[in-house]
Amino acid sequence: GAGVSQSPSNKVTEKGKDxxxxxxxxxxxxxxxxxxxxxxxxxEFLIYFQxxxxxxxxxxxxxxxxxxxxxxxxxxxxxxxxxxxxSAVYLCASSFANYGYxxxxxxxxxxx
Amino acid sequence: xxxxxxxxQSLIVQKGGISIxxxxxxxxxxxxxxxxxxxPGKGPALLIAIRPDVSEKKEGRFxxxxxxxxxxxxxxIMDSQPGDSATYxxxxxxxxxxxxxxxxxxxxxxx
Numbered sequence: 093g094a095g096v097s098q099s100p101s102n103k104v105t106e107k108g109k110d111x112x113x114x115x116x117x118x119x120x121x122x123x124x125x126x127x128x129x130x131x132x133x134x135x136e137f138l139i140y141f142q143x144x145x146x147x148x149x150x151x152x153x154x155x156x157x158x159x160x161x162x163x164x165x166x167x168x169x170x171x172x173x174x175x176x177x178x179s180a181v182y183l184c185a186s187s188f189a190n191y192g193y194x195x196x197x198x199x200x201x202x203x204x
Numbered sequence: 205x206x207x208x209x210x211x212x213q214s215l216i217v218q219k220g221g222i223s224i225x226x227x228x229x230x231x232x233x234x235x236x237x238x239x240x241x242x243x244p245g246k247g248p249a250l251l252i253a254i255r256p257d258v259s260e261k262k263e264g265r266f267x268x269x270x271x272x273x274x275x276x277x278x279x280x281i282m283d284s285q286p287g288d289s290a291t292y293x294x295x296x297x298x299x300x301x302x303x304x305x306x307x308x309x310x311x312x313x314x315x
Contacts, residue, residue, distance in 0.1 A: 096247075125302070134307040135248070135293065148302055183247050192238050193303060195247030 094118075096196035098184050104202045105174055113169040113199045117186030124167050125193065126159060127183045135183070141167060174203045207231060208296050210306025217313050223281040225309045227294035232275065234296040238303075239268065239279045242291045251292070252279070284313045 097116040105111050117124050126138040137151040141161040152158070156174075161167040171178055181200050185193035210227045217223045229237075236255055240248035254261045254268040254277065261268045267280040281288055294306040 127305075135305040137302060137304075140302050185247075192236070192250045192253055193240075193248075195240075195249065197245070197247045 096184055096186050096194050098182075098196035098199050100199060101197065102200045102202075104204060107176060107203055108173055110170065110172045111174055111201065113171075113182050113184075113201070115167045115169070115184030115186075115196060117165060117167070117184070118188075118194055119165075121186035121188045121194070122164065123187045124161055125185045125187075126167070126169050127185065128180045129183055129198070130180045138169070138182075171201075174201075176203045179203045206307075207304035208294060208306045210294050210309060212309060213307070214310040215312070217284045217311065219284060219286060219313055219315050221284050221313075223284045223288065223311055223313070224278055225292055225294070225311070226276065226278045227296075227306050228274075228276045229296045229304075230275070231296070231298065233298045234304075235299060236297045237268070237270065237277050238295050239266075240293040240295065240305075242293065242308075248293055281311075284311075286313045286315050289313050 099114045124141040128136045139159045140148040143164050144161050156172045159169045179202050181198040183195055183198045185195045187193050208229050238253035239251045241251045242248040252263050252266050252268055254270050256272050259270050265282045270277045289312050292309045295303045297303045
C-alpha cells in the first residue's frame with residue numbers, strides 16, 4: 093500500500109479484556125517497529141521485527157504484551173488482560189534499509 | 205539511559221521568527237539522524253534527516269546543523285509559520301536498527 097495502515101484507529105475496551113492491534117506495513121519494507129505514545133509523551137519503543145523474527149523485544153512492558161509478524165508483512169500486537177495504564181496510542185512504523193521510518197496514524201487504545 | 209536528549213520541551217515563537225530545537229546523543233556509532241514532525245491525531249512524519257559526513261542540510265525553511273565532535277544536532281525552522289505548530293522529535297539510529305527518539309518539543313507559532 094501507499095503507507096503504513098493500522099487498525100482499528102480507535103479501540104475502547106474493558107479492563108481485563110484482551111485486545112489485538114494490527115499493522116500493515118509498506119510493501120517491501122523489511123523492518124517493522126511498534127512504539128507506544130502516552131498523552132503528551134514521547135515515543136516508547138516496544139518491539140522490532142526484521143522479517144518475521146524479533147531481534148529486539150526489550151521494550152515490551154510486561155508478559156501481557158506480545159507481537160508477531162507473518163509473511164514478512166502484517167504484524168499483530170496483542171495485549172492480554174488490559175489495564176488502565178495500557179491506555180495510549182500505539183504506533184507502528186516500517187522501514188527499508190536505513191532510509192527512515194514511515195509511521196502509521198496509530199491505534200488509540202482506551203481501557204475503561 | 206536516555207540515548208537522545210532533546211530540548212526544549214516546549215517552544216513559543218512569533219510568526220516569521222526562527223525556531224531552534226536541540227538534541228544531543230551518546231552513542232558515537234549512530235549514523236543517521238532524522239527529525240519527525242507530528243500533528244495531533246497523526247503519526248510522526250519524516251521531516252528531514254542527516255548523516256554524520258556533513259555538517260548541515262537544508263530543505264526549504266528547515267535546516268539541520270550537525271556537530272559530530274559535540275555529539276549534538278539541531279533543527280532550525282526559518283520564517284516560522286502557524287502551520288508549523290506541531291510536536292517535533294529528533295532521533296538517532298545505527299545502520300538501520302532501532303531508532304532512539306528524543307522526548308519531543310511542542311512548537312507553537314503565534315500569528
